[in-house]
Amino acid sequence: MNPVTLTDVQALDLADPLARKRAEFDLPEHIIYLDGNSLGCLPSAVRTRVTEVIDQQWGTDLIKSWNTHGWIDLPVVTGEKIARLIGAAPGQVICCDSISVNLFKLLSAALGLQPGRTVVLSQDDNFPTDLYMVQGLSDLLGSHRCRLLTVCAEDLERQLSSDVAVLMLTHVNFRSGYIHDMQRITELAHSKGILVIWDLAHSAGVLPLQLDQCQVDFAVGCTYKYLNAGPGAPAFLYVAKRHLSHVNQALCGWMGHQSPFQFSSEYEGAPGIEKFLTGTPPVISMSALDAALDVFDKVDLLEVRHKTKRLTDLFITLAAQTPALDVLSLASPTDADQRGAQLAWRHANAYAICQALIAEGVIGDFRAPDILRLGFSPLYLRYEDVWHSVKVLATIMETGRWQNKKFSQTSKVT
């Protein structure tokens, strides 16, 4: 097969139906950004919206904005916009808090539906905070009521026993990008009476999810990665309608009350998904999220998925035809169908290589202990960016530039 050329790559951009979306972002100049899986780029509409929220809504209209500008409705309004992206009918998704806090709510809710079962089963290389939240709940309740069991991915299915109350998995692995088969695993878990919580942190916005169709019970997800809502933007959670009427969650704050402004001293949870709210919504962040989600208006997630597969395939192909990159080994599935929108490359010096790459304007990230992680956010990334990023990486490896001492100094956040 002939090597892929820059001309071939440029042709892909010309034919890309999503290419038009790039203009909706404010992108930094002279940078190739392969870290949209950690922090998405700034949609221009967010800047406009935040300015309006600060100047007009907060600055001028002040407290009245809770009603007149719909601040109070933001958790539901943003939730419904996400619902469309994850295959959820209305009334099941809400935005609030962080993934960690939302997991605690869902874990407490799910365990409440599973009397007699104590185990929360997960994967040992799940994103750490997911495991920590189970550990915290287990320490609080005692192991006779909640016990975390983690196994490697290969052992998950055989651990689905009648002791297991909840199977809690991240759909796309944060390091490798490996995608679990949501439909099959959810079915399998249900066949053993197990409820399933999916963490969609690395899925929402890049994979065409079908939560309702897969009969998922609960899910959480992140909005600051592929949904581009800004650093530390509020998370979302999903609860299947069939559970809503009789499920309870432990973090039952006033915003989850059926009538918060009655100021009753007795908690009565809202009948719908609102019962999963806790405190006052962070209005500026949620307004940013609301504007960011409009970028997805009329976006076909099948096209998004198609492009992420081609972007990552292209990187792998170009790497394969670049001898200097032979020292990097792919820790992501080679089959595009089995991986999300990221590639993990293993190298003992991945940290320094990542820093050298960043110094050259190609932004990826490092995931301990030895992963150079590159994300391919399809709404603003061009095929040509992939070409250039491989070239830059090749030069770094050929010249040994990453061995410069300055690249080995660690920073707080990696």
Next chain:
Amino acid sequence: MNPVTLTDVQALDLADPLARKRAEFDLPEHIIYLDGNSLGCLPSAVRTRVTEVIDQQWGTDLIKSWNTHGWIDLPVVTGEKIARLIGAAPGQVICCDSISVNLFKLLSAALGLQPGRTVVLSQDDNFPTDLYMVQGLSDLLGSHRCRLLTVCAEDLERQLSSDVAVLMLTHVNFRSGYIHDMQRITELAHSKGILVIWDLAHSAGVLPLQLDQCQVDFAVGCTYKYLNAGPGAPAFLYVAKRHLSHVNQALCGWMGHQSPFQFSSEYEGAPGIEKFLTGTPPVISMSALDAALDVFDKVDLLEVRHKTKRLTDLFITLAAQTPALDVLSLASPTDADQRGAQLAWRHANAYAICQALIAEGVIGDFRAPDILRLGFSPLYLRYEDVWHSVKVLATIMETGRWQNKKFSQTSKVT
């Protein structure tokens, strides 16, 4: 005594050492804002800061900003700025999540220090979310481990028994503005082996608090009221240094880990106050908070306190010399030393009166069932504003304008 005149009031403004602070806010025109106890006004510095965070830090520098712009340090940096305002030595305050979520953390932490004790004692007219969070924890743990007991304020002290694990009180009552004696109650509780959680929602920024000196165990507080950090801004929490080394909290997410970026699957809490963090910090909101707190730089809280007493006293005096206002009865303490920066006026039609007042450009709020609540945020309110607000209220009562039907329609948020 001669009636107070507008000239007298204007003299107070001329002599006000805090008058200069008003220029640091972007205030709406033609409005008298008596709702800073619900949502503080916009400090100009916040607008500048948020624009920089969006354009430069997020938009241009992207993921690198976690280090280069200190995003990762915001919870601690903002916590330390608040520490000065509440009489806390460094290392004990952190900003994160909502009051509700933070209360859950502190309740789980405090109960863990009190084996054999089960009761969380509070006041029946505490802010509802505080009570709800105990109810949620109690439902989760069972009443044999956590039980909420609420009594009226007068009965609190006699309920301090050896069954009580935690006394959880709001320092300034959200309706009446009544201030608890923090020092005396904390001492009394400690003498019975009870730990104390103070909610400072209506205290922080208007009262010269001394948490360390009062030997307080735990506290939470709000930043969107008198600290002016914007709608739904992150809350703060305080944990006394003497508890930090051996206390655990249930919502132990990755940001509370001693080395979050090691991505270890085992939770090891940070040694200091950071162990009370859970998820990723909301950077835009926390940056707004950081800028808002700078308004308090060099502000003497004794001067702030002095002014709030004079502002509220002035309103009461002017109301007393206005016969049309005789139908409103003061539900706040008449002694300024016993109340915070707000006044609660009782009237069976308080909702409609509040709406009529808002229609005339005087913004207060209604608290069910019958309270017209007026807040006096001293950094941007003038004595002359108090004069005019009394005049407007008098006209509304004299003309019976509040009886117009349009003022009786309820909105979602009141």
